Amino acid sequence: MTNAKIYDIKPAIASNAHITQPIYQNMYQRSIAEPDVFWAEQATLFLNWQKPWHTVMDCDYSRGHIRWFEGGLLNVSENCLDRHLAERSDQVAIIWEGDDPTRDKKITYRELHQQVCQFANVLKAQGVSKGDCVCIYLPMIAEAAVVMLACTRIGSVHSIVFGGFSAEALKDRILDSNCQYVVCADIGYRGGKTTVIKANVDQAALGCPNLKSVIVIKNSDTDVAWFNGRDIWYHVAMQNASDHCPAVAMAAEDPLFILYTSGSTGKPKGVLHSTGGYLLYAAMTHKYVFDYHDGDIYWCTADIGWITGHSYMIYGPLCNGATTVLFEGVPTYPEADRFWRIIDKHQINIFYTAPTAIRALMAQGNDFVTRTNRSSLRILGSVGEPINPEAWEWYYHVVGDARCPVVDTWWQTETGGIMITPLPGAMALKPGSASLPFFGVKPEILDNQGNSLQGIAEGVLALSRSWPGQARSIYGDHQRFIDTYFKSYAGYYFTGDGVRRDEDGYYWITGRVDDVINVSGHRMGTAEIESALVLHTHVAEAAVVGYPHDIKGQGIYAFVTLNAGVQASEQLSKELVNLVRQEIGAIASPDIIQWTPALPKTRSGKIMRRILRKVAANELNGLGDTSTLADPSVVDNIIAHRVNK
Ligand code: 6R9
Secondary structure, three states: OOOOOOEOOOHHHHOOOOOOHHHHHHHHHHHHHOHHHHHHHHHHHHOOOOEOOOEEEEEEHHHOEEEEEEOOEEOHHHHHOHHHHHHHOOOEEEEEEOOOOOOEEEEEHHHHHHHHHHHHHHHHHOOOOOOOEEEEEOOOOOHHHHHHHHHHHHOOEEEEOOOOEOHHHHHHHHHHOOOOEEEEEOEEEEOOEEEEOHHHHHHHHOOOOOOOEEEEEOOOOOOOOOOOOOEEEHHHHHHOOOOOOOOOOEEOOOEEEEEEEOOOOOOOEEEEEEHHHHHHHHHHHHHHHOOOOOOOEEEEOOOOOOHHHHHHHHHHHHHOOOEEEEEOOOOOOOOOOHHHHHHHHHOOOEEEEOHHHHHHHHOOOOHHHHOOOOOOOOEEEEEOOOOOHHHHHHHHHHHOOOOOOEEEEEOOHHHOOOOEEOOOOOOOEOOOOOEEEOOOOOEEEEOOOOOEEOOOEEEEEEEOOOOOOOOOEEOOOHHHHHHHHOOOOOOOEEEEEEEEEOOOOOEEEEEEOOOEEEEOOEEEEHHHHHHHHOOOOOEEEEEEEEEEEOOOEEEEEEEEEEOOOOOOOHHHHHHHHHHHHHHOEHHHOOOEEEEOOOOOEEOOOOEOHHHHHHHHOOOHHHOOOOOOEOOOHHHHHHHHOOOOO
16 A cells, blocks of 8 residues: 555654664564574573573474474563562552452562462462463453463463353363363453353363362352362462462473464364463563553553463563553443543553454544543554554544554464564554564565565465464364464465555555454354354354454354255344354354355355355455356345345
8 A cells, every 4th residue: 555644753752762763673684684693682681591591493394393492491470470579579560450440459569479379389289280281261350360370380281261252162172171170260240240150160061071170269249059079269278378389490392371262174273382482472572562661551451361361461561570450341331431541540551452442432432532631651552453544543543642653463372472563663653554573573475376475565474484482383283283384385384364565565464364254353263153053953054254344343244054944033043143152152143144045165065255255245246256156046146135234
């Protein structure tokens, strides 16, 4: 886009920034030319090592073999807590802001350290040891941070399951990662409503014979079903736990956590991250991308159930000794000014949220924003999906009063941390562009044949270099890791995103090129939703695609074929939505269900999703070549009955 608007670097930001334009150019060039030297320096700068590494990097994409800092020993909780105690034990580590605006609390580094040690001892007493997997299924309460860090202290591997996932989805994830331990709460609060947590665990547990114990955080006065011998109250166990717990020395490549994410096929994948490289990359990107300075109050609105919550609410900020905010609620409760009120209340300097929230708040009108002050803000961030220029401009002008750079950060669960992004003191901004690569990142634009295109170009986004935060495997299925990311284009990590590079070398992410859709920043595989729909006895076949949605970015459009003799009805439509909620969770509910006597298929029986995507997007003139369809009249029928919403 030649005419894209440009916002120049702000002198007030650049004058105090860690990374200015010449520093970026110099460091970027070095990070590509001498990666071993560059990353060794950064690893020394950002982390405390109990023992230094002998090899900085050992990677071979053809085997999905990715190793960083081998030989090195360190502990994540020690880096996030112990080493800060000398200088900042009384500094607030976590500001927790409740769903109810009258509830909040502050936890200092000393207190957090103490609670983490105690809970690490609770885990040990339950039999959890190094390498064991602990499933965390929690709402956004402060204890979530305690539990995560306690796992890292004793070398157990956490697998956080988003609190909005259903019992069924939870069960699948517990089984896939062989978790014998679950940490949950009784209930959660969101937007003035309660959400069931423990009841979902109880239901999931029916299908998890290996589950040994469930540790329950008391978050309400609600009574919950109790299974003696399996269930343990967190507060009771904590009372008797010692606050002395040595941090276990972990190898840099020991697993740190598993996080499930959706792909284009099959069941969700347990993306596996390891200790040293991940922590370095999270901390370094947190400092440079948000230009974090000592004393800043930093708020990332993501849920801990997603990678953004892992890297930029917990690990990156705490590793840098920051004060990080954990918000339990939603942007519109009690009113649509909640974010801005929280910013004023806690004097937040750096704010990181998702385009879907920005668009939803933009739709509520400017008054909710302008009646607040927001003068503490210095940097604004965006993540999760492409941000449309209109939302970007609103964020920049109305929320940030044209004072704060907006960093549009492109990355993925698999990348561990931010990959393509502006650095606030070093780059001019173009609304809608994720700008330029972070240190050590080498984006490549490939055509269908896998040729790397130079200059102004459009194609699929791949990365030719490894970086420390890169995922190491898919838990329990390394072959799937290789097949998913390293097979399509030999020698590259394939991202699944499309991208364009403009005349200034800026990158514009154009969205997924596979069957993954992005609904309100939540990544979902259309195949998972289809599998849920076809569980219904009346459904013969289903095909799900994304379509443009003003607030959510993409909505979910389901084409459903019923079994012969079954009548479509409003009731059946409700049953299908409920089925998806039960199998996956509310976030996967179809926005539109269109009944169709048949799906468009090739003669070999493959559903032509390209056509369904066009119909759902109402792009009826650009259906492309339909000559390979077995029965072209199917398309006419689908167009004639297209649902507009
Ligand atoms: C961090 C996170 C990853 C997918 C990714 C892409 C989309 C994320 C984006 C963006 C355009 C941005 N995405 N950030 N697209 N601009 N700034 O969201 O991880 O949940 O794994 O999703 O999200 O499509 O491939 P994850």
